[in-house]
Amino acid sequence: MNSVVSDETLHAFVxxxxxxxESEKLIAQMRDEKELAQRVCGIRSLQSMVxxxxxxxxxxxxxxxxxxxxxxxxxxxAFGCLVLLAGLSGGWALRGLESNAVxxxxxxxxxxxxxxxxxRVADPNRVMLHxxxxxxxxxxxxxxxxxQLLDEADRQGRTIQLEVVTNSHGINLMRAGVSPHAARxxxxxxxxxxxxxVACSQTIARFTGQGQKVELLPAAKVAPTAIGEIVxxxxxGWTYVRV
Amino acid sequence: MDYLLRHPNMTMISRLLFGPFRPSIEAxxxxxxxxxxxxxxxxxxxxxxxxxxxxxxxxxxxQLRDEASLKAWMVSIMNHCWLDHLRSxxxxxxxxxxxxxxxxxxxxxxxxxxxxxxxxxxxxxxSRLPLGQxxxxxLVDLEEFGYAEVARILDIPVGTVMSRLSRxxxxxxxxxxxxxxxxxxxxxxxxxK
Numbered sequence: 001m002n003s004v005v006s007d008e009t010l011h012a013f014v015x016x017x018x019x020x021x022e023s024e025k026l027i028a029q030m031r032d033e034k035e036l037a038q039r040v041c042g043i044r045s046l047q048s049m050v051x052x053x054x055x056x057x058x059x060x061x062x063x064x065x066x067x068x069x070x071x072x073x074x075x076x077x078a079f080g081c082l083v084l085l086a087g088l089s090g091g092w093a094l095r096g097l098e099s100n101a102v103x104x105x106x107x108x109x110x111x112x113x114x115x116x117x118x119x120r121v122a123d124p125n126r127v128m129l130h131x132x133x134x135x136x137x138x139x140x141x142x143x144x145x146x147x148q149l150l151d152e153a154d155r156q157g158r159t160i161q162l163e164v165v166t167n168s169h170g171i172n173l174m175r176a177g178v179s180p181h182a183a184r185x186x187x188x189x190x191x192x193x194x195x196x197x198v199a200c201s202q203t204i205a206r207f208t209g210q211g212q213k214v215e216l217l218p219a220a221k222v223a224p225t226a227i228g229e230i231v232x233x234x235x236x237g238w239t240y241v242r243v
Numbered sequence: 244m245d246y247l248l249r250h251p252n253m254t255m256i257s258r259l260l261f262g263p264f265r266p267s268i269e270a271x272x273x274x275x276x277x278x279x280x281x282x283x284x285x286x287x288x289x290x291x292x293x294x295x296x297x298x299x300x301x302x303x304x305x306q307l308r309d310e311a312s313l314k315a316w317m318v319s320i321m322n323h324c325w326l327d328h329l330r331s332x333x334x335x336x337x338x339x340x341x342x343x344x345x346x347x348x349x350x351x352x353x354x355x356x357x358x359x360x361x362x363x364x365x366x367x368x369x370s371r372l373p374l375g376q377x378x379x380x381x382l383v384d385l386e387e388f389g390y391a392e393v394a395r396i397l398d399i400p401v402g403t404v405m406s407r408l409s410r411x412x413x414x415x416x417x418x419x420x421x422x423x424x425x426x427x428x429x430x431x432x433x434x435x436k
Contacts, residue, residue, distance in 0.1 A: 007409045015383055015408075017390050046415055050384040052358075053365035057280035060290035 005029070005036060014043045116240040125153070126238040128163040130230060131170035136180065139173050142243040143181055143188070150192045160194060163233065167200035167226035171207070174199050174220040182217055189219040200226035268300050271317055274386065278318060281381040282325055284370045292328065296321040315388065319396040322378070329374075368418035376411035379404050 005026070012018050013026050030037040115122045127149060131142045146162055153160035164173075172178050174197050179185065189195055197220040204214045204222065216222070223229035234240055275296055279289035300317050307316050369377055378397055382388045383404075390408075394401045 007413065008405050011408055011412060012390070012405065015387075015390070042416065043412060046412055046419070047384050049361060049365045049419065050369065050380065050415070053362045053369065054277050054281045054381070054385055057277050057289070058286045060286040 005039075007039075010036075010039055010043060014040060014047065116234070117238065118234050119237055122239040123237055124160070124239070125158055126161045126233075126236075128165050128230065128233050128238055128240055130226070130240060130242045131164065131166045131173060132168040132226075134169035134172040138243055139170075139181065142170075142173065143184060145241070145243060146195060147188060150188075150195060161196070161238075162192070162194060163196040163198055163229075163238075165198045165200070165223070165226050165229055167203045171199050171203050171214070174216050176215040176217050179217060185217055185219060197221065198223045198226070198229055200229075202226075265301065267313065268297060268304070268317070271314060272297065274314065275317060275321055277385060278381055279321060279325070281366075281369060281385060282374075282378060284366060288328070292321055292324050295324045299324065314386070315392050315396050318382065318386070318388075319398070322397055364419060365415075368415050371418065372411050372414060375399075375403075376407045376414070379407040380411040380415070383408055 009018070009026070013023060018026065026036075030040060117123060129142050129145055131138060133139075142164060146164055149160060149162055166173055173181065174185070176182065185197070189197070197217070199216055199220050199222055201222045202225050204216075207214045230240060272293060275293045276289055279292040279296075280286065283289055283292070296317060299320050303320070307313065369380065372380065375397075379393055382393045382396065383390070388396065390401050390404045393404045397404075
């Protein structure tokens with residue numbers, strides 16, 4: 001009976017190398033021939049013993065690590081260089097997108113503001129304005145720009161999503177008791193439900209660490225990081241405008 | 244035409260930037276180490292082999308066509324490293340150390356029921372297999388590579404994979420008979436009564 005099924009076939013069966021019909025035939029045969037079942041069982045137990053034997057191979061002692069350390073340092077340097085290169089080329093690529101987008105939608109964003117979007121054409125209906133400075137002129141410009149975009153969309157009957165993202169000193173725009181435009185922001189958010197204000201929580205943590213108490217205007221929400229928020233929105237197809 | 248010209252470039256750039264990055268190569272370190280150890284049974288040498296393999300894989304990452312086969316590709320690189328190593332030093336100074344353990348294990352085969360001893364016995368038996376059989380056995384049993392994949396990795400015909408595996412398991416069986424019987428006997432106990 002043993003000679004009927006070769007060892008090779010049984011191994012192939014155990015290793016899942018047989019096709020379905022061959023396997024089924026063998027399983028049926030195993031029901032009748034206990035010896036065959038025993039052989040399969042033997043192969044399986046050998047296999048599990050081999051797996052057990054190498055489940056936790058002994059770790060090399062420290063002596064060889066030193067020999068490799070020079071190489072490891074070189075490799076890390078090489079990796080660092082690659083990351084740098086990726087960053088630089090990423091920046092270069094984004095620069096291209098930026099100019100493309102400006103060319104693509106010059107009419108939507110008048111006033112010399114540069115826009116960035118990952119799409120071929122900047123989406124005028126999903127826009128984030130990024131403010132990272134407490135310069136009064138830029139704060140005002142951010143709100144002017146927001147109002148202008150919202151009103152324009154209203155006039156044209158478009159639904160626009162607008163997000164003002166602030167970090168660094170730009171967060172002052174959204175701080176209760178600090179913002180010079182609290183009343184205007186309250187008015188704007190009341191008029192436009194599609195206006196969102198987002199502050200960077202890392203900036204808040206930094207300010208708090210410096211002993212400043214940071215309280216945001218009721219309309220403002222918090223994002224883990226401003227950069228993360230911007231990148232996520234860009235990936236979702238939003239258009240980025242730095243004020 | 245423009246598309247055709249641009250397309251390969253973009254793939255090349257994205258492969259360069261997002262291809263098998265260091266982390267995905269590094270993540271295979273434990274897998275490679277297990278295989279290397281099963282081949283050479285020397286922790287330090289296995290570590291060197293893995294290190295060599297990782298740097299070679301990194302240097303040749305552009306050659307990898309299909310990222311799904313990253314593991315097989317790296318194992319085949321390690322096979323070359325291993326063969327290079329064997330060629331460079333033909334004396335096996337560690338053999339004596341292994342023979343010591345071999346005897347201590349062979350003296351008391353019945354002791355193979357305890358976990359640590361089973362491990363030692365199996366490692367010993369595997370280390371005594373001819374290299375070709377050892378490689379096939381470890382790739383199939385430890386990493387569950389298919390026969391065709393093993394054939395590609397080791398650059399041998401599938402038929403050779405099957406015959407080496409068959410011989411490897413036959414010799415392992417005879418070397419480990421007592422322990423194997425013990426574990427194989429369990430499901431049969433019901434029948435014996």
